[in-house]
Structure formats: C-alpha cells, structure tokens
Amino acid sequence: MRVMQVELAVVGFGKGGKTLVGALAKAGRRVALIEQSDEMYGGTCINIACVPTKALVYQSEHPDERVDRAAWFEEAARKKTALVEAMRAKNFELFDSPETSTVITGRARFTGPHTLMVTAGGDELEIRAETIVINTGSTPVVPPMPGLAGNPRVVTSTGMLAATERPKELVVLGGGYVGVEFASMQAAFGTRVTLIQRGGQLLPAEDPDIAAAMEALLTDAGVRVLTGATVERVDDADAGRASVTYRTRSGETATAHGDVVLAALGRRPVTKGLGLAEAGIRVGSRGEVIVDRHLRTSLPHVFAIGDVNGGPQFTYISLDDYRIVLDQLTGSGTRSVDDRRHVPHVVFTTPPLARVGMTEAEARATGRPLRTAVREVADMATVPRAKIVGDPRGVMKAIVDAGTDEVLGVTVLAHDAHETVNTLAVALRLGATASLLRDGIYTHPSMTEAFNDLFAHLA
Secondary structure, eight states: EEEEEEEEEEEOOOOOHHHHHHHHHHTOOOOOEEOOOTTTTTOOOHHHHHHHHHHHHHHHHHHOOOOHHHHHHHHHHHHHHHHHHHHHHHHHHHHHSTEEEEESEEEEEEEEEEEEEEEEEEEEEEEEEEEEHHHHHHEOOOOOOOTTTTTEEEEEEHHHOOOOOOOSSSEEEEOOHHHHHHHHHHHHOEEEEEEEEEESSSSSTHHHHHHHHHHHHHTTTOEEEHHHHHHEEEEEOSSTEEEEEEOOOSSOOOEEEEEEEEEOOEEEEEETTOHHHHHHHOBOTSBOOOOOOBOOOTTTTEEGGGGGGTTTTOOHHEEEEHHHHHHHHHHSSSSOOGGOOOEEEOOOOOOOOEEEEEHHHHHTTOOOOOEEEEEEGGGGGTTHHHHHHTOOOOEEEEEETTTBBEEEEEEEESSHHHHHHHHHHHHHTTTTTTTHTTOOOOSOOOOOOGHHHHHHHHO
C-alpha cells in the first residue's frame, strides 16, 4: 500500500480548506488536499451553490429580447456552466501546481487519529498527517416525505443548477434562502412558480414586515406563494408532471403541479463515511463535527471548518474559519469565533435582501429602548439610483438603541443591497452611531445615500 506523509491534510475542497492549503504550501509546508469528486474541485460554492446560482440570477436580470424565455434560459445555463468549468479547472491548477501541494481525488476516511485512507476505485493511499482539517461541507436535506426521495421529478438545489432546460412549472418546497432565491430567479425566466412554505411567513429569521415585503415582491413577479401550508406527499401526475398534495392553513387539502419539484428544505453537514467515531472525533445530533472556539475537534490536532462544523453556512464564514486555523498553526493562536461581530447575510432575490445585526424582534427581546425607521425605497426622493436602474422596489429598516444611538440592526431589501450591507457591517463593527450614518457624506447617485434618509426617519 502506498503511504504519503504530510504536515497538513485537508479533506474537502471548500473555501476555508483550499485557502489554508494555499497559504501553507506557499510557506513550504508539505500539504495534501483530498476531494472525492473531480466535479467538485474548488468546493461547493463555485460548483453547486453561490457562483452558478448568482450567475443565473444575473442572467435572469438581463434578458435577451431577441429570443423567447426558454432559449434565453438555455443560453444562461450554458454561460453558467462555462464559468463553473473554468473556475473548477483553475482551482485544480492553483492547488496541485506548487511543489509542496498535492490534490488527491478519492474518498477519505479516518483509520486512526493521524491517518486517512483514501480510496478511488481499486486504488488505496494512506495519508499520515500531523494536522488534519475536515472541510467536507453540507448537502441538501431530503426529508422522509411520501414520494419525495427517489422521485425523478424531485430535485435539490444541486439538480436544479444542473438543468439545461427551463421548467415550465416549478413547485418549490421551502421558503428559506434557497427556496426564495430559486423562486425569484426561475420566475424571471418565465417559469410558473408555486412556493409552499410550512411556516406562517417566508424567511422565518426575518421580521414579519420584511417577510411580507419579500412575499409581495415574489407575488408581483408571478410567484404563487403559499404560507402556512404543509406538504403531505408528492405523486406522479399525467403529462409528465408531479402532483404535490398539501394541507392549507385552514386545514383543506389542495394540489399544486409542476414538471419539476425543488426540495429546498435545508442542508446538513457531510460526515457519513468519514470514520469519525473510529478516530475519536465527536459528532452532534445534526451530524455536525463538534468544535471549540478555535475550531479544534475532540482531537486537538484535527480541525473542522465550514458548513461541516454546524456554524453559519456561508462561504465567507468558511474563509474566516481558515483565518482562525491558520492562526492556530502559524500565529499567536488567539483568534477565535468569538471575534466575529456583525456578520451580514444576503438573499439574492431581485432585488436582493440583506441584513446585518438584529431584527426588531431580537432587539425588543433585549429590553432596550428602541427607535425604528422603515422606509419604502420608492419614497426616498434623495435616492435616485434605484430609479436610474429601473428598480425602485423594496424597503429599508433600521433598529437603534434610543438611549445610546447605537445601531443594532439594519435590513435592506433593495437594489445593490448585497453591496450596501457591507458598508453597514463595517460601520456597526466600528461602533458608528445612527447620527453618524444619518449625516454621512456618500457618493451620488448611489444606494448608500439611502442611509441619510433612513436614519433621518427614526422614531
């Protein structure tokens, strides 16, 4: 059996792991990056998540008036695939080219605290490493609902992104980030979309008024939104369609049809088959690898980063995980997850929804006296940027401590929200007050000018 000795072995090609490999290889360390599929070089983000999804969202916002919507989608899918393939090849080149770095394609499992067995067909390679990083990410959840698992009409986000033809009718199960993004994007391509959400509102982590604004945007885009509806089963129907039976808020039974059903019902960490128990690595009830504040597992030389450790499932969190582990391996060892403050998040609908800090519900739960402002973008006369780009839809909301003027949270559902939220995040980390943001000098015409208006309307 072949044996490879390295200083660092990373299992999984995700953002945090590959960046760590790159940094240590550059420093002359002997490192190995193990990925089970050559279709996943570069990780989840560039292959089956952020990059292809946002590429399709962008294409959906820039229609080709020369062709019908079906042909437009097919061209958008081709552009998305070309982008992903180019990025995948570049990632392999970047991390397999350094003299001290090797990309190994195969399935890895622990055979001991410091050893991994990598198999690819009939080949086996034992890797012995001083430090091991688990970076295997997460995978879509398909719950045990009748007719869901194994149904050729049912896809997860991964299957949806692989589609080369636009569905005529799409039923989306789930009103979280993934479900809302796909519903918005597919509706823009001309698909008839029905979105079924079990809870009483879309995006349960947001305030009800923001969720209502999102529902209104989707409805205006042609999406049929059903909240408070419980899906009971999925059946094959005639004419190549699926039939989704659900119970309404009032208890009645109803049916939605689609040639594709998207199960957007959450994601779970990928830990099955890694041999974690044999190595003595603790796993939580959701399958997540349990880590401390420095991302060390129950074995101090083994770390878990990215989605697999049960933290927020964002690529930029995985990147920050890399910084924490790098500091453990080469720095002072003081950086930890406790250093994260005011991390923003975005839902890439059209227009996008972004938030940093607390919701109003979270802020009121603290017992602090509050001032709030809610402004419709269309009513902001001093923010012409939204009108210039032809999309004055949306709403902005600010939550401020009435006693200290501290900004507790801001939500932006508007054009360029995914960019403006980063300005807000930096402001909150630096302790900028509402008055400072209200009186700030911003470029014109830009969406950040909205802060003058928004924070001037606190009450």
